Amino acid sequence: MGGFAPCPPEAVAAAAIICGPVSLTKITDRRGSAVWKAVGPHCGVAIKLGHGADSEGAEITAREAATLDALPDYTVVAGRSGADVWYVTPWLDGPSTWDLFQPVRDGSDVRTAPLAGAVSLCRAVADFHSAGWIHGDLQPAHSIHTATGVRLIDFAWSWRTGTNPWREFNGGITHLVAPELAEWITTGPQPVKPAPAADVYALAGVLWTCTTGQWPLDYDAAGITVKDTSPADLRKAITAGIPLTAARPWPQVQTVLADVLTAPASDRPTAGELAESLMEVAP
Ligand SMILES: Nc1ncnc2c1ncn2[C@@H]1O[C@H](COP(=O)(O)OP(=O)(O)O)[C@@H](O)[C@H]1O
Numbered sequence: 001m002g003g004f005a006p007c008p009p010e011a012v013a014a015a016a017i018i019c020g021p022v023s024l025t026k027i028t029d030r031r032g033s034a035v036w037k038a039v040g041p042h043c044g045v046a047i048k049l050g051h052g053a054d055s056e057g058a059e060i061t062a063r064e065a066a067t068l069d070a071l072p073d074y075t076v077v078a079g080r081s082g083a084d085v086w087y088v089t090p091w092l093d094g095p096s097t098w099d100l101f102q103p104v105r106d107g108s109d110v111r112t113a114p115l116a117g118a119v120s121l122c123r124a125v126a127d128f129h130s131a132g133w134i135h136g137d138l139q140p141a142h143s144i145h146t147a148t149g150v151r152l153i154d155f156a157w158s159w160r161t162g163t164n165p166w167r168e169f170n171g172g173i174t175h176l177v178a179p180e181l182a183e184w185i186t187t188g189p190q191p192v193k194p195a196p197a198a199d200v201y202a203l204a205g206v207l208w209t210c211t212t213g214q215w216p217l218d219y220d221a222a223g224i225t226v227k228d229t230s231p232a233d234l235r236k237a238i239t240a241g242i243p244l245t246a247a248r249p250w251p252q253v254q255t256v257l258a259d260v261l262t263a264p265a266s267d268r269p270t271a272g273e274l275a276e277s278l279m280e281v282a283p
């Protein structure tokens, strides 16, 4: 594709209505989805654009905008620019969970903030589940620890129980897909409906990844070279079972997480129960 997509003037105009005249900073542009931070005199917003030759990026961004619109804690303005879809939503200030765990990965003993952040993240996911939602793509960068609490982002694969599921769901980031979900995606039938338990697996996987700096599964031990393995084959291997990575830089927390990551879906704790278990860990 090459280069960063241009930001649609319609989206810049929508941001300016909210913030005043904005200046843009490029954040990411990958797989048909570009994000800018737009800052004006009054506030900052995120602009997200779904683009690309096939309409998939646009469709994903359109349904993410619909999800943001349905969530009481979020606001969104959305529109089209030709075949592309954009939305504008307030910029959330604060470190991601990945950022918050940097001291843990650096070997620091000061772990109070990461532990409190982990508990808050679990509670945010529990609240999301209580409202009937499944996030579907929890990742280390998809939670922002703001001054007023943890906010989830990137609802591209989120689904509200009881509503029509997305036509096809591929499980979010493959490294954090729960084994039972990997199996369902492999064997069908579509549409796959992710369960809260799959989010809890991904949640534990996020915290494991933020702690160790590595995805939770020991692909080397299973003889898998990730870069030579398709997501479909990776999901088959995840279904068959891959051991957890060996490093234990934070054993008290990782023992709790390992129990979640190795439990069958029916025995997995809820996100709220995971918060409780983490609260019992001394920082
Ligand atoms: N509302 C927001 N507030 C703060 N940062 C955001 C916001 N939306 C997106 N970002 C930043 O942009 C990055 C990419 O956004 P994301 O929605 O995950 O897009 P992608 O489709 O590329 O995964 C996030 O990891 C985060 O750093």
Ligand SMILES: [Mg+2]
Pocket (backbone or CB within 6 Å): 142, 154
């Ligand atoms: Mg994302």
